[in-house]
Structure formats: C-alpha cells, structure tokens
Amino acid sequence: MRLTGKVAIITGGANGIGLAACERFAEEGAHVIMADYDETAGKEQEARFTEKGLNVTFVQVDVVDRTSVEQLVRKAIQHHEKIDILINNAGITRDATLVKMEPADFQRVLDVNLTGVFNCTQAVVPHMIANESGKIINTSSVSGIYGNFGQTNYAATKAAIVGMTKTWAKEFGRKGINVNAVAPGFTATAMVSKMPDKVLDQMKFSTSLQRLGKPRDIANAYLFLASDDADYVHGHVLHVDGGIMM
Numbered sequence: 001m002r003l004t005g006k007v008a009i010i011t012g013g014a015n016g017i018g019l020a021a022c023e024r025f026a027e028e029g030a031h032v033i034m035a036d037y038d039e040t041a042g043k044e045q046e047a048r049f050t051e052k053g054l055n056v057t058f059v060q061v062d063v064v065d066r067t068s069v070e071q072l073v074r075k076a077i078q079h080h081e082k083i084d085i086l087i088n089n090a091g092i093t094r095d096a097t098l099v100k101m102e103p104a105d106f107q108r109v110l111d112v113n114l115t116g117v118f119n120c121t122q123a124v125v126p127h128m129i130a131n132e133s134g135k136i137i138n139t140s141s142v143s144g145i146y147g148n149f150g151q152t153n154y155a156a157t158k159a160a161i162v163g164m165t166k167t168w169a170k171e172f173g174r175k176g177i178n179v180n181a182v183a184p185g186f187t188a189t190a191m192v193s194k195m196p197d198k199v200l201d202q203m204k205f206s207t208s209l210q211r212l213g214k215p216r217d218i219a220n221a222y223l224f225l226a227s228d229d230a231d232y233v234h235g236h237v238l239h240v241d242g243g244i245m246m
C-alpha cells in the first residue's frame with residue numbers, strides 16, 4: 001500500500017477522473033475526502049465505497065466559494081488533524097469558438113478551473129507548511145499545452161495551471177511540499193462524452209496508442225505523484241495522453 005495513513009482531498013471527486021482517483025487512493029490505504037459540488041453523485045459514490053470497505057468521505061464544496069473551501073479544510077483538519085495530499089482536479093468546460101464565446105462562459109471557466117485551484121491550495125497549504133510535508137497535484141490538460149479549437153477559456157486556464165504549478169514549486173519546495181501537475185489527454189468521462197462521435201474518433205486517432213484515456217490511467221499518475229516514489233519529482237508537468245500528436 002502506497003498511501004497508508006495519508007489524508008487526501010480530491011476535488012471534483014464525485015465523477016470521472018476524480019472518482020477513479022478516490023478509488024485508487026483509498027485502495028492504497030489513504031483516507032480520502034471526496035470534495036465535489038455534485039451532492040447526488042457524491043453521496044451515491046460514498047455509499048458505494050463504504051460497501052467496498054474503502055475509506056472515502058464525501059464533502060460538498062464549491063471550489064469557487066472561499067467560505068465553502070474553508071469549511072472543507074476545517075472539516076478535514078477536525079477529523080484527521082492533517083492534510084497530506086491535495087489533488088486539484090475539479091474542472092469544467094464551456095466550449096465555443098472565440099467569436100461565439102459568451103463572456104459569462106469565459107469567466108465561469110476561469111472561476112472554476114483557475115480561481116478554484118487558487119482557493120483550495122491557499123486554504124490547504126498552511127497546514128502542509130505546519131507539517132513540513134505535503135503533495136499538491138494540479139490538473140492541466142493537453143488543451144493547455146497545445147491549444148484546442150473552441151477552448152479559448154479552457155486552454156487559457158490549463159496553460160495557467162502550468163505556470164502556477166512551477167511558481168508554487170519554487171515557493172513551497174523549501175517547506176517540504178512537492179508541487180506537480182498532470183496534463184491528461186482526452187479521457188473517457190462525461191466531459192468528453194458530450195462531443196460528437198466524429199470528434200471522439202479524431203481524438204482517439206490523434207494518439208499514438210489509438211485510444212482515449214481511461215479515468216484510471218490519469219488516477220494512476222496522480223497516485224504516483226502523491227506517493228513517496230515521487231519525492232524528488234518537483235515542478236513537473238506529467239503528460240498522460242497516449243502519445244498525442246495535436
């Protein structure tokens with residue numbers, strides 16, 4: 001078991017990649033706090049994990065709302081007295097070409113994907129500094145690395161995640177906190193399933209492996225970076241994309 005006794009907050013944990021990460025981390029012995037806006041899925045999944053004997057607790061949070069994030073962190077500290085791992089995984093899309101993009105959709109994606117990561121990290125990091133240890137993993141995307149048609153807002157946030165990750169690596173390295181990012185390729189979750197079959201096929205065949213990622217593929221990368229195996233990996237952006245050629 002690679003995470004025995006570790007306390008992990010996974011935002012956006014009730015669906016998709018975050019859900020796979022909750023399962024994977026709990027299988028490896030972590031106490032997982034599944035932090036998500038989606039109460040229905042969160043409660044359902046918490047019950048499923050409890051049945052399987054996995055230690056996953058759902059806490060409803062809106063990462064955009066600082067009070068909600070502070071409550072999440074307070075609950076985690078009350079129950080576990082520490083936070084070892086923060087996976088900043090919650091994210092949304094509101095796709096349109098630049099010409100058609102509504103300013104509200106531009107702003108909403110910035111609020112969730114960027115300000116949400118800022119809010120969660122700023123609330124958690126003092127507890128990691130006090131412990132002189134911690135692992136922060138942010139979620140970028142191939143869209144942030146290469147750009148992507150119809151994703152002005154999303155690509156901007158995911159590129160910014162790279163900059164924040166490298167900055168926090170510089171700020172927190174000396175405090176014993178590792179900061180890294182994962183840049184997933186196109187992964188089979190609700191986020192991608194909204195897309196037409198033709199686009200999904202294009203995504204598949206743009207990878208050297210000729211397939212979409214599975215949520216567990218990305219969860220395994222989070223797990224590596226959250227584990228002691230990655231103690232000397234710092235300020236890195238791990239591409240987990242099947243060898244994409246965009």
Ligand SMILES: NC(=O)c1ccc[n+]([C@@H]2O[C@H](COP(=O)([O-])OP(=O)(O)OC[C@H]3O[C@@H](n4cnc5c(N)ncnc54)[C@H](O)[C@@H]3O)[C@@H](O)[C@H]2O)c1
Nearest residue numbers: 012015016017037038062063089090091141186187189191
């Ligand atoms: N699926 C992909 O192809 C892909 C590719 C690259 C990067 N990513 C990134 O991976 C992460 C997970 O994506 P996914 O595909 O699993 O998405 P998903 O839509 O399946 O899950 C996202 C989760 O985030 C939660 N969420 C949304 N807004 C929130 C908020 N304000 N507060 C708290 N929780 C909130 C949702 O309720 C949901 O449970 C995202 O950051 C996404 O940008 C996904």
